[in-house]
């Protein structure tokens with residue numbers, strides 16, 4: 341078998357085996373299969389002004405409303421590069437680890453092929469995961485189309501296309517019920533053909549899946565929500581903890597914004 345994943349040791353994920361050979365600049369996205377991975381061994385595949393590329397990574401790049409990860413890369417000789425943000429590159433599947441400012445001397449020492457331990461700021465990322473999963477619960481509590489979404493470590497907000505009023509206390513109570521319910525959260529990949537063959541499944545989704553990419557990642561919160569999503573989530577709604585609806589705003593005639601906070 342051709343070793344198409346270079347030096348990356350994480351080849352245990354079955355779904356990766358079915359993937360087409362990635363773009364030369366593509367990074368294996370370990371966070372898609374296991375959002376609880378805090379670190380991985382990787383090799384540098386490129387360094388330039390835009391950021392550092394790795395053959396595989398646990399760093400989630402900004403996308404789908406969710407903030408990019410921060411953390412650090414530790415080289416074999418002990419050199420540490422602080423990573424301030426993670427972004428998608430221009431090439432398909434390319435992930436750029438954006439260094440914090442003021443590390444020019446250290447960055448000049450990095451060479452493609454170098455081994456690094458890539459570690460995310462787990463405290464921050466886990467809050468992204470808790471908030472992100474909470475936005476799925478909100479989709480179940482407010483069955484209207486979503487216009488916009490932002491997920492950070494401090495808050496999450498969703499904009500709904502609707503003009504009915506929303507009740508803050510009723511929504512907070514709804515969160516408490518769904519978190520206490522301990523609903524398992526899981527994902528699976530589904531092909532365009534399977535989607536086409538299952539109109540009932542498509543109808544049951546709170547957000548309609550994109551077509552033409554060949555396959556879609558479905559995120560299911562058992563008994564609560566099913567929708568296409570590429571973000572990082574907790575494994576069970578109980579892991580979200582206490583969610584508070586901090587604000588409900590009327591952004592326009594047909595937009596209601598709901599802002600969420602975590603009680604801890």
Ligand SMILES: [Zn+2]
Nearest residue numbers: 472559569571
């Ligand atoms: Zn999601």
